[in-house]
Structures are given as structure tokens and as C-alpha cells.
Amino acid sequence: MAFFEPFALERFFAEHEFSARYLLCSSDCESFPVRELLAMEPDSIDRLLDLRLGYTETRGSPTLRMAIADQYAGLKVNDLFVHAGAEEAILNLCLAALKPGDRVVVNVPCYQSLMEIPRALGCDLRPWPLREAGRWYLDPDELPALSGGKAKLIILNAPHNPTGALPTRGEFEAIVDYARQTGAFLLVDEVYRRLERDPARRLPAACEAYENGISLDVLSKHSGLAGLRIGWLASKRRDLLDAVAQVKDYNSICSSAPSEFLAEIVMRNLDRIVGRNRSIVSRNLTLFERFLAERPGFASWTPPEGGSIGFPRLADGSDSEALAKRLVSESGVLILPGAYYGYDASHFRVGYGRANMPEALERLGAWLDAQPGGGGASKQTAR
């Protein structure tokens, strides 16, 4: 490919997502059928049937943006820009804000587009590594050396894909302070926000905390509605959103009208929708931690502090790609090898937002138990 490197993770999912029986590495939470969304508001079916399918506004319908703005402190309808998922928003923002040579600091490992798009644009990319030391940790004190006061954009994903890392309030404030001192834009990919393990640890949105902050969110993860393809940028930097509008004219132009209609229902019922998914996440975390405790010879993890995914490591340090291939073909269970993040191959991603996780774990456990001397419950005695 001429411009972008292939998106390793998306290519992996393209191969397996619709054929593997048990997706044990999905990042999105359990979905909802349209019927259930429509049932949340009494007159919604008639309104949907009367919806006209013309173009919508480039930045998203004002009523949808209003419903989104209600989720943030101090944001107005024109501080929001709706996109076709978070992915389009990342691309449009980078195209609007960055030029070759601009310095960009980005946490790594990361969802590949956060790094690949600035790289492809010729930016001076400074990877900011997460450390695995008791908790997954990003050190704000490393920022001055990475940025040298010159970063145009600092990119943070919190809660983080794939580790579930979540900065403390103090760490987040230190990052905002550094961005403010140097005038950098701060893009926080907040697509796993609202899924903090401890709700008291939820961070303020970047667009609330900082005048040059940009929040990225989407209905795919916490709400389980990836098929709507509705995401958004939220920022008080309207000049930046104006520049984004000029880019969007060259790709999707506007979002899908039925998706915007349904997204509005979602935003008005967000607590209920996310609440359902938080319960699934919480149950699954308990199950998975028990699974790991019963099989110390298989894997262990530095626990995620938020989100719907975590990043365990195989106990024997072997390559998780070899395991993933056998696992999906022999048991139908899909895990995502860490190598797809350009990270240590013995790590792998698990997702715990799906309703069928108990069956997926049962399958995985049975497969492990069937391995000669390998990784099953019997491994309890391995250390």
C-alpha cells in the first residue's frame, strides 16, 4: 500500500471476526438489536418510518449534537463534530491538524491508526511507552524529553487499548499541565471511557479539562453499537473543527441519517445502555480473573483499570500467535496476539464485553485441559 502501512489488527479481524465461533478478543461490548433501541422511546418507530433519507449536516444533526453535548460539562452544540465511527474522526482530525515535520507524541502500544496516520503524514513521531510495573503506567515525567516543548499534538488513549491502563487523576492533570505549558493539542481517545472498573476513577473529558483538548468518543465500545458507525470529536477549538469540516467534504461528507436517528435515542438513554454493558464487563472480569487464577501455567495479567479489554501474557513466554492460530482452528476461540500491536509476542488481547464470555472461557478451558501437560486446570500445581 502506498500511503498507509496495512492495519495489522483490522486485517486480523477481517480474517476471523465473522468465522470464529467465540470472539474472546473483541473490544466492543455486547450489541443491542434495533428493536430494543426503538422500544426505549414510545413514538420512535413512527418517527423512524417518516425519516427522510437525504444528506444530513456535515457536523451531525443539531439535535444529535445537542444530545451528545449534554454529556459534557460546559460544551455547546458547535463544539461537537459527528463522524462515521472513531476511525474517520482520527483520520479527519490528523489531516486537518498535522503537516509533515510536526512533532506528535503518542502512547504505545496503541490502536494503530493513532500512530500510523501521523507517521504516514510525515510527522516527527515520538512513541511514549506504557510500562508494565504493578499497573500499566504512562509516566508524565517523560513528556518533556519526548516533546522537547515542540509537540503539536499529544495523543493519549484512556482507558487504553489493549492494556486497560487508566491514568490517575494526578497523572492526567500532569499531562494536561504539560500540554498547556507548551500549547500542544491533546487528543484523548476516550472510546472506552465510562467503562472504568471503579467509576470514581473516571477522568474528566479532555475537552472539559483543557482549552486545546480534543475528546474522541464513539458508540461502538461502551454502547456496543459499532454498526451505527457514529463517533465524534468534542473540542472548544472551533477553528480546528472548521478545518476538520473541510476534510470531511472529501470523504463521507455526512453521517447516515438512520444512524444519527438511532444514535440520538442512544444518547438520551446512555446511562441505561452503558449500565447494561458495565454489568456484563464486571461479571466477565470476575470470571476471567478466576480463570487465570485456576490456570497459572497458562497466563497472567496486569489487571485492566478500565475498558473492555486486557493484555495478559502467556506464562511460558511463548509466541501467542502460534497459540492463537491453533486455538481458533481447534476450538473456535479467538484471541489477538500482542505482535499485532508491534508488542512483545507473548502478550495477547482478551475482550470481556461480550455476553457469551462464559461459553468462550469454557471452550478455552476445555481446549487447554486437552493439551498434553499443557496450560489447563492441572497447571494449578505448576508453580
Ligand SMILES: Cc1ncc(COP(=O)(O)O)c(C=O)c1O
Ligand atoms: C482506541 C480505539 N480508538 C478508535 C477505535 C475505532 O473505533 P471505531 O471502530 O468505532 O471507529 C478503536 C476500535 O477498536 C479503538 O480501540
